[in-house]
Each structure stands twice: as structure tokens, then as C-alpha cells.
Amino acid sequence: MAHTFYKMSVIIVILAAVFVSVIPIYWVLVTSFSLDVDLMKTSHSWFPPRPTVKNYRDALGIGQGMYSVASQVKVTLFNSTVISFSVTGITLILAIMAAYAIERLRVPLRGYVSFFVLLTQMLPPIILVIPIYLSLARFGMLDRKVSLTFIYIALNLPFAIWIISSYFRRLPISVEEAAIIDGCSHVRVLWNILVPMSKPAIFTSGIFVFLSAWNEFIIALVLTSSLKAKTLPISISEFMGRFYTNYPLMCAAGIVSMVPPIIFAALFQNFLIEGLAKGAVKE
Incomplete structure (x- = not known):
């Protein structure tokens, strides 16, 4: 019983560490597919309201009217x-x-x-x-x-x-x-x-x-x-x-x-x- 409890505790700690590590990356990913005007809505949802690849097109230099930076x-x-x-x-x-x-x-x-x-x-x-x-x-x-x-x-x-x-x-x-x-x-x-x-x-x-x-x-x-x-x-x-x-x-x-x-x-x-x-x- 004690051994099972120890294994479950280790698994829970590992899952918690993975969750804490992955969530910031996930939000960066969600934000990258969002429009600037929808950013406030994105913070209340797990997914972009209107997903777009425009940001990636601009970042890679293949979009129209790119942001200067x-x-x-x-x-x-x-x-x-x-x-x-x-x-x-x-x-x-x-x-x-x-x-x-x-x-x-x-x-x-x-x-x-x-x-x-x-x-x-x-x-x-x-x-x-x-x-x-x-x-x-x-x-x-x-x-x-x-x-x-x-x-x-x-x-x-x-x-x-x-x-x-x-x-x-x-x-x-x-x-x-x-x-x-x-x-x-x-x-x-x-x-x-x-x-x-x-x-x-x-x-x-x-x-x-x-x-x-x-x-x-x-x-x-x-x-x-x-x-x-x-x-x-x-x-x-x-x-x-x-x-x-x-x-x-x-x-x-x-x-x-x-x-x-x-x-x-x-x-x-x-x-x-x-x-x-x-x-x-x-x-």
C-alpha cells in the first residue's frame, strides 16, 4: 500500500511539473494564432477565437504589409x-x-x-x-x-x-x-x-x-x-x-x-x- 502511494505521488508530481512547464508554451502558441484585436478574448478561451496564420506569414517575411520589425x-x-x-x-x-x-x-x-x-x-x-x-x-x-x-x-x-x-x-x-x-x-x-x-x-x-x-x-x-x-x-x-x-x-x-x-x-x-x-x- 505504501509503495503504491509513493508511486502515485511521484506520478502526480511529475504530471504537475509537466503541466506547469507546458502551459506557458501552449499560451504562446495560442497567442501566435490569434489576431491582435482578439487578444483579450483569447485570454478567456483555450483556443483562438479566429485562428490565423497571418502572424507566421509576417514573421517569415511572406505576408503583405508586414509589421516593420x-x-x-x-x-x-x-x-x-x-x-x-x-x-x-x-x-x-x-x-x-x-x-x-x-x-x-x-x-x-x-x-x-x-x-x-x-x-x-x-x-x-x-x-x-x-x-x-x-x-x-x-x-x-x-x-x-x-x-x-x-x-x-x-x-x-x-x-x-x-x-x-x-x-x-x-x-x-x-x-x-x-x-x-x-x-x-x-x-x-x-x-x-x-x-x-x-x-x-x-x-x-x-x-x-x-x-x-x-x-x-x-x-x-x-x-x-x-x-x-x-x-x-x-x-x-x-x-x-x-x-x-x-x-x-x-x-x-x-x-x-x-x-x-x-x-x-x-x-x-x-x-x-x-x-x-x-x-x-x-x-
Whole structure:
């Protein structure tokens, strides 16, 4: 009886947590299909009074007479996609090589290197905004996608190294030693043996890096000023004007911004679950 009560309590808590998490997303979805004039009615109903896809057409730049800020969503969506995938790819390559050097090559002071990698995660990125802005302004690198890409790589690289090196540490070294005895170089051992064995950790860190780059707001807000490098979170924030805010259009842009991370996570969810289950994020 006690065991049944415990199981029911756990199920109720889980369902309550799911409900609390999903309801805000559901209301954003409902609002995105509503007309601006019907927004007050929408708040009293679980469904839009007059469903429309006009907000999505405007947000994606295919509507007529688009709201001025909405016309930027398509461009900023492209910018965010380019930056996020570039950051993810480059960060993973560098993290894999750094983790291999720390865990297998026995580099000098590798223990201090690992500690320093973790120490950088204690530093709030917000305190770096002003030094980064002044440095980029001096070199004329403000408002460029490449600047955001390198900054995001620097911010996410320590976390990726930590995850992958923790996973490398748990892999048996006997297979690598046998390959080296057979004449394989360290480069071949890394890319042909360790990387295939470490897919869960690599995809786990890749998802976290991608989401971090995709959702980053403060640094992009300070360093960008035009559509050349402006990202999607910045574009969505600009829907909030001084005298008027188009909530349905803003919610439509928000739903659009959720699609790539959801697809990315759905495609690699098996690797994510396996990586977490095997302790890829534990030290």
C-alpha cells in the first residue's frame, strides 16, 4: 500500500511539473494564432477565437504589409542559424582535441588545466561584456557574425571540454594502446576510435553548446546594431515598443525560434539520454 502511494505521488508530481512547464508554451502558441484585436478574448478561451496564420506569414517575411520589425525575423533567423551551427561545430572539434590531450597525452600540468577549465565556468559572462565591447571596437569588429561566433566559442569551449574529457576518462585505454602498438598515430586513434565511442558525450555537449549560442541575448544585444549580425532573440525583443507591442506577432516569432532547437534535440535525443545516463556531465 505504501509503495503504491509513493508511486502515485511521484506520478502526480511529475504530471504537475509537466503541466506547469507546458502551459506557458501552449499560451504562446495560442497567442501566435490569434489576431491582435482578439487578444483579450483569447485570454478567456483555450483556443483562438479566429485562428490565423497571418502572424507566421509576417514573421517569415511572406505576408503583405508586414509589421516593420517582423520583416527582420527571417534575416535574424538566418544569422542565428549560421552562428549557432558554426559555434557548435568548431567548439566540438576543439573540445575533442583538448580533452584528448588532457586525458591521454599526459601534458604537463594537466591537472591544473582541468581545474582552470572548470574555473572559467564560475565567471559570469555579463562581466565580460564591457571589455569585449571595447576590444572589438578598437579593432573595428563590432556588428559582425564572426565576432559573435568566436566569443560564443570561447564561452562554451570550457564546458564542452569538461563533458568530453569526463567521458574520455571512463573509456578503457586498452583499445587505444593496442591501436598504437599496431602503428596508429594519436590522430587516428582519436578520430577513428575515441570519437565513435564517445558519440553520447559529443552530442550531449553539442546540444548544450547549440542551445547556448542560439538563446544568448546580452552579448548579442551589446555587440550588434544592424541586420548584418543581429540574432533572433534580439529581433524578438524589438517587438516590445514604447507605445505598442504586437504580442501575437512576437509569439509567432518566438515559436519560430523554438523550432530549430526542438528539431536538433529530437534528432539526437537518444545520444543525449545515453550521455546523461553514463555520467557525461558528472565529474
